[in-house]
Amino acid sequence: MEENQSIINTGLRGVTIASTRISDVDGVAGRLIYRGYLVQDLAEKAGYEEVVYLLLYENLPDKQQLKEFKKRLAAERFITPEVIEALKACPADALPMDILQAGVALLANGDADVQQQTAEAVDRMAVRLIAKFPVLLAAWERIRTGKTVVEAASDLDHAANFMYMLTGERPDEDLAHFMDVALVLHAEHSFNASTFSARQVASTRAHMYAAVSAAVGSLSGELHGGANVRVMQMLKRIGTKDAVEEYVNTELEAGRVLFGLGHAVYKTDDPRAHILAPMSQKLCRRIGEEHWYEISRELEQKGKAAFKARKGIEIYTNVDFYSASLYYAMGIPIDFFTPVFAVSRVAGWTAHVIEEQFAGAAGKPTLYRPESDYIGDYCGPAECAFVSMDER
Ligand SMILES: CC(C)(COP(=O)(O)OP(=O)(O)OC[C@H]1O[C@@H](n2cnc3c(N)ncnc32)[C@H](O)[C@@H]1OP(=O)(O)O)[C@@H](O)C(=O)NCCC(=O)NCCS
Numbered sequence: 001m002e003e004n005q006s007i008i009n010t011g012l013r014g015v016t017i018a019s020t021r022i023s024d025v026d027g028v029a030g031r032l033i034y035r036g037y038l039v040q041d042l043a044e045k046a047g048y049e050e051v052v053y054l055l056l057y058e059n060l061p062d063k064q065q066l067k068e069f070k071k072r073l074a075a076e077r078f079i080t081p082e083v084i085e086a087l088k089a090c091p092a093d094a095l096p097m098d099i100l101q102a103g104v105a106l107l108a109n110g111d112a113d114v115q116q117q118t119a120e121a122v123d124r125m126a127v128r129l130i131a132k133f134p135v136l137l138a139a140w141e142r143i144r145t146g147k148t149v150v151e152a153a154s155d156l157d158h159a160a161n162f163m164y165m166l167t168g169e170r171p172d173e174d175l176a177h178f179m180d181v182a183l184v185l186h187a188e189h190s191f192n193a194s195t196f197s198a199r200q201v202a203s204t205r206a207h208m209y210a211a212v213s214a215a216v217g218s219l220s221g222e223l224h225g226g227a228n229v230r231v232m233q234m235l236k237r238i239g240t241k242d243a244v245e246e247y248v249n250t251e252l253e254a255g256r257v258l259f260g261l262g263h264a265v266y267k268t269d270d271p272r273a274h275i276l277a278p279m280s281q282k283l284c285r286r287i288g289e290e291h292w293y294e295i296s297r298e299l300e301q302k303g304k305a306a307f308k309a310r311k312g313i314e315i316y317t318n319v320d321f322y323s324a325s326l327y328y329a330m331g332i333p334i335d336f337f338t339p340v341f342a343v344s345r346v347a348g349w350t351a352h353v354i355e356e357q358f359a360g361a362a363g364k365p366t367l368y369r370p371e372s373d374y375i376g377d378y379c380g381p382a383e384c385a386f387v388s389m390d391e392r
Contacts, residue, residue, distance in 0.1 A: 096338075163330075198211040
């Protein structure tokens with residue numbers, strides 16, 4: 001077959017580009033596993049730090065290993081005054097995901113390990129990034145709202161510390177637990193768009209920060225991690241349960257997207273949505289605003305029915321659907337929903353960068369370089385004759 005006759009697979013659906021030992025998404029069975037473990041089991045029985053350890057080091061830590069790993073994370077839970085000054089120079093209305101992406105590049109400046117491509121250096125960079133994501137984002141929230149930056153508390157775990165640094169208040173047990181579960185659920189999801197971005201950059205042998213900043217940019221889009229912000233905006237626009245049906249019909253009629261519904265891989269329930277829904281209900285009730293949960297429920301049902309009627313296809317809620325009302329009830333600012341996703345997913349990204357660069361099951365690291373089908377038919381089949389400036 002000639003090169004220009006090769007089949008185009010827009011969006012790379014169904015194309016396998018590498019082997020991985022990190023995770024598996026079975027879109028038909030609705031099953032997600034991290035290094036052999038069902039995500040449901042991890043959400044119920046393991047904390048975020050345990051899951052990060054599992055993703056990075058391929059096995060669940062024992063007590064001592066977890067203690068040491070938590071210590072390593074705690075030691076990196078800071079950003080330098082230079083980075084804080086750089087954040088202060090940014091306009092208060094800058095998008096938090098842009099601040100995060102720029103922040104990742106700034107963090108690279110202070111890390112001597114970026115010049116090294118050893119497994120030890122890459123591991124250190126991974127731990128630093130995982131520890132510093134919540135610090136950087138919390139600092140930005142404090143700075144943009146004119147508040148004092150809150151330093152991490154030495155006695156709080158990752159999820160609770162994030163909430164503490166963000167709000168300046170220690171979260172109660174429920175809040176800390178729900179944040180921890182949300183982080184576990186978002187930590188990894190095979191070759192999704194942002195992970196693919198990270199792996200593609202890593203395949204050039206660029207450093208960990210370069211790969212992770214590309215992933216942050218990819219996650220920010222509304223068809224990927226940015227969907228959780230759009231879900232909340234949608235719920236606000238709808239306002240009441242009774243207005244759901246009309247909203248669904250209007251949006252679909254106009255060819256617009258219903259955020260939080262549909263998935264490129266899952267063709268059944270996303271197992272993470274099942275865990276997030278009751279958490280959202282509980283917290284929405286707790287703040288006396290259960291209507292956010294109820295609108296979501298109604299939207300799920302009416303959205304499903306409308307899809308079936310219009311397109312003849314089943315559609316299901318994805319991870320961003322109930323996480324929106326959950327984060328809202330937790331008091332997280334709406335434009336920080338996607339950053340919360342990033343705080344978690346950085347674990348998956350770094351594990352994938354390590355796998356990409358240090359092979360293991362993935363085989364030899366290979367520079368990613370797909371083909372394209374040139375359709376620039378400017379001068380027929382021949383090249384264009386160059387037109388001088390005077391003749392244009
Ligand atoms: C994630 C997403 C991009 C996957 O799209 P996909 O791979 O094309 O999914 P499908 O093949 O199942 O889509 C079938 C059809 O339904 C449409 N569709 C899917 N989800 C939709 C949604 N939420 N709203 C409106 N239309 C949707 C697709 O555009 C496609 O239409 P077409 O047949 O006219 O081309 C899509 O579901 C979407 O845009 N969802 C909303 C954004 C979101 O929540 N993203 C977070 C994902 S975790």
